Amino acid sequence: MSKELEERERELRRRRKAAAMAANRPETIREEADLRKQNAAWELDPPKQYIRREGWEKVLATFIQKIRASDVTRPWKYFTLPGENALDIGHLYRKGLLDVNPEGKLSVAICDKLYGNQVALRLQKFGGILATSERELHEALGDHNSLLVRQFPFDVINLDFTNALILPNLNNLFALDRIFDLQKGQGFLLLLTSRPDKTQQNEHLRILADNLQTVAKFEEAYRARYATNDPSACLTDYTTFTQIVFSKIVARYSREFRYTVHEHFNAKYNRHGQYDMVVHSFELDPIIGRRPDAAKYEPRWNVPRKNRIEQFLMGEKIRQEAEEEYKDYICRLLDRNILNVDEFLASQPELYDELMEETVSLGTWLN
Numbered sequence: 001m002s003k004e005l006e007e008r009e010r011e012l013r014r015r016r017k018a019a020a021m022a023a024n025r026p027e028t029i030r031e032e033a034d035l036r037k038q039n040a041a042w043e044l045d046p047p048k049q050y051i052r053r054e055g056w057e058k059v060l061a062t063f064i065q066k067i068r069a070s071d072v073t074r075p076w077k078y079f080t081l082p083g084e085n086a087l088d089i090g091h092l093y094r095k096g097l098l099d100v101n102p103e104g105k106l107s108v109a110i111c112d113k114l115y116g117n118q119v120a121l122r123l124q125k126f127g128g129i130l131a132t133s134e135r136e137l138h139e140a141l142g143d144h145n146s147l148l149v150r151q152f153p154f155d156v157i158n159l160d161f162t163n164a165l166i167l168p169n170l171n172n173l174f175a176l177d178r179i180f181d182l183q184k185g186q187g188f189l190l191l192l193t194s195r196p197d198k199t200q201q202n203e204h205l206r207i208l209a210d211n212l213q214t215v216a217k218f219e220e221a222y223r224a225r226y227a228t229n230d231p232s233a234c235l236t237d238y239t240t241f242t243q244i245v246f247s248k249i250v251a252r253y254s255r256e257f258r259y260t261v262h263e264h265f266n267a268k269y270n271r272h273g274q275y276d277m278v279v280h281s282f283e284l285d286p287i288i289g290r291r292p293d294a295a296k297y298e299p300r301w302n303v304p305r306k307n308r309i310e311q312f313l314m315g316e317k318i319r320q321e322a323e324e325e326y327k328d329y330i331c332r333l334l335d336r337n338i339l340n341v342d343e344f345l346a347s348q349p350e351l352y353d354e355l356m357e358e359t360v361s362l363g364t365w366l367n
Contacts, residue, residue, distance in 0.1 A: 043087055044363045046355035047269040047341045051279050052091045053355070055265040056191055059281040060156055061097060062264075063189045067155060072294045075099035075107040077130070077151065080158040081137065084115045086123065088158060090365035093126065105129055109151045111140045122366050138171040141178040144304075152182035153299055156189045164197035165246050166204065173249070180253045183284075185300025187259075190250065190282040195275060196242040204245045205231045211248065211330060221331040239268050239276045244333045250282055255326040258318060259284040269341035287321055 064076055076099050080088055089108060092098050099107040106123060109131040110116055116134035123129050131147040133140040137159075140148055157179060165172050172194075179190075209231045211218045219229055226233040234241045243266060254261040265281035286296050345352045 043083065043085070044359040046345055046352050046359065049091075049355040049359045049362070050341050050345060050351075051193070051267065051269070052088060053358075055267060055279050055281050056088065056158065057091060057095055057097065059191075059264045059283075060092070060189060061095075063156065063283060064097065067297050070294050070297055072297050075101050076155040077153075078108045078156045078158070079151075079154040080108070080110055081160050082110045082112055082115070082119050083160070084119070085363065085366055086110070086119045087362055087365075088160065089123070090362055094362070094365065100127060101130065109148055109154070111135070111137050111148060136171065138175040138178070141175055141182065149182065152304075153184050153186040154188060155186075155297065156191065158191040160191070160193045161195065163195055164200055165192070165194040165249065166197070166200045168200075176249070176253060180257045181304045183257075183299075184302070184304060185257065185286055186298060187286050187296045188284050190280075190284060192246065192250065192280045192282065193277060194242075194246060195277055196239050198238060201235070201238075204242065205235075207245050207248060208234070208241075215327050215330065217327050217331050218334075221334045225334050239278060240338060243268070243278050243280070243338055246278065247280060247282075247333050248330050250280070251326050251329050254284055254329075255322045258287045258322050260287055260322075260325045261285075261329055263336075266336065267339040267341050287318055287325070 067076055078089075078092070078098065080086075082089055089098070089106075089110075093106075101107050104127045106127055106129050108123075108129045110119060110129060111133045112119060113134055113136055116132045120129055120132040131151045133146065133148045135143075140146065143149060159176075159179075161172060163172070165176075167173075212222060212229050212231060213219075222234075223229050234244070247263060247266075251261050253259075262283040262285065263280060264283060265279070267279045268276050269279075270276050286300060345355070
């Protein structure tokens with residue numbers, strides 16, 4: 001085929017592609033508009049704003065006060081999955097809680113496959129941010145040389161997942177594992193939002209059954225609540241069951257990496273009659289170096305560990321303490337009260353209206 005014919009063929013293909021795109025453009029626009037409308041309805045509503053205020057802002061503010069009281073003078077660092085409008089960042093910014101680094105950048109890093117670079121660009125008017133990634137979270141954290149990974153450890157990590165914590169591909173658990181490793185033993189606050197998924201019921205039951213078989217105190221507490229040691233007994237309230245399992249997963253990582261876990265907030269809310277979301281705010285306090293000074297808010301080792309050998313070097317006493325902390329914590333999970341945000345706000349109409357007004361204002365913060 002001559003060069004002229006090849007050029008004509010390429011031009012024909014280009015025109016066909018352009019025509020196809022033009023033909024589908026209205027549908028694409030409608031789909032994008034519908035998605036954004038749905039996101040706005042779900043992110044800019046009173047229940048979600050209540051979570052931002054009570055589960056994130058207030059818990060975070062108390063944690064930052066503890067850091068400052070420990071004579072840490074560096075800017076505190078925040079990592080988040082922001083979504084298109086970075087509403088969590090906007091809420092904290094408006095409350096005056098975000099720090100800036102010596103270069104005037106917000107002490108914030110983000111990861112968002114769809115909107116990461118877009119959000120980072122829009123945040124330039126506030127001084128910019130430390131790092132961004134437009135990759136899936138597990139992929140971004142697996143890149144040891146990325147700017148995002150080099151920003152670890154963080155003081156507050158907000159994992160606002162839209163899907164389940166336990167997925168068939170285990171991507172979210174891989175990300176959680178990497179986060180604990182990249183934190184290098186530093187104390188931090190973990191804000192976790194996730195979605196109960198009944199397709200993962202068998203995996204959840206396996207995790208629960210493991211503790212029933214291996215932790216006598218947990219089996220005793222479980223039997224006291226459900227009058228049986230059958231793991232399936234707690235499935236009558238699947239969302240509550242999920243919150244036990246998700247908290248146990250965080251506790252397992254805490255045990256492995258030698259932290260004590262404190263849960264400062266737990267709640268659930270419904271997404272417009274379609275499914276529940278569950279929310280937890282955890283503080284991870286290092287067992288080693290637990291003292292009222294800056295040491296607990298600094299890394300215990302300088303680089304992420306390539307393996308787990310350091311755990312064997314930490315000492316038998318520390319290992320036993322971590323194990324006992326874990327057992328005590330998972331037993332408490334069976335007796336806690338979980339806040340139903342929808343029911344609470346239904347009984348507080350003035351607060352509901354206040355939160356609605358707040359969300360309307362927050363929705364324009366990046367404009």
